[in-house]
Amino acid sequence: MxxxxxxxxxxxxxxxxxxxxxxxxxxxxxxxxxxxxxxxxxxxxxxxxxxxxSIDQIKQTVSEVQTSTMDTLKKEATNMMVKEASKATYTKGQDGQFTITSPNVEIKGTAGSNKVNVTFRGISLGEWNLDNETIRTFVDQAKGNITAPAS
Structure with a gap:
């Protein structure tokens, strides 16, 4: 518009x-x-x-705003992972599941899987690929801060 x-x-x-x-x-x-x-x-x-x-223009504008917002949130989450990696805690669950929690970011996944679910400040950002260098570094640093298994 x-x-x-x-x-x-x-x-x-x-x-x-x-x-x-x-x-x-x-x-x-x-x-x-x-x-x-x-x-x-x-x-x-x-x-x-x-x-x-037209309705198509409204839908297109809403879609563009949504895409832009998600991209910004993903960028913020990635930056926050870098900042909070030392504060992250790695919790092993049953069946190979794990949760990594920091003050603003939460990652849930399964050992051996190449995908993790990322939540940033309570907002789900969907499934991310572990091939991302920032996520891989965040996970590796969090593993050093392992806690007792979840019950």
Missing amino acids: NIEVIKEFVMQNWLVIVVALIILFFVLNVVKTVLKWAIAIIIIAALLIYSGI
């Missing part, structure tokens, strides 16, 4: 937008049922359709 297009649309259709917002606030304040949310969604959808923004 181009900001200039949105600015131009707002400048050309400011009266329609103001009327839609007045109706929207009136509906939200007066109508006290589920109907008000249906009307609000219809008004917002009508404005979006009228503005020329």
Whole structure:
């Protein structure tokens, strides 16, 4: 979405937008049922359709934001692994499972597997490959801080 297009649309259709917002606030304040949310969604959808923004553009923008956010979180998690490797604790579980915990990062995996599940500050970042040098170093350093098996 181009900001200039949105600015131009707002400048050309400011009266329609103001009327839609007045109706929207009136509906939200007066109508006290589920109907008000249906009307609000219809008004917002009508404005979006009228503005020329398609659902595909909205989906694409949401997808781009999601991808960017996940990339940023993965980069932050990797940086945190480097910083917190000395604080990480390696816990062996049953059946070859292990958990590595540091203040901000948690890694769960199975011995012999090339994949681990990474959680950063409570947010799952999915399955990562152990071929990553940073993860391999984090795991190796955490193994030096091994604790008793989990029960």
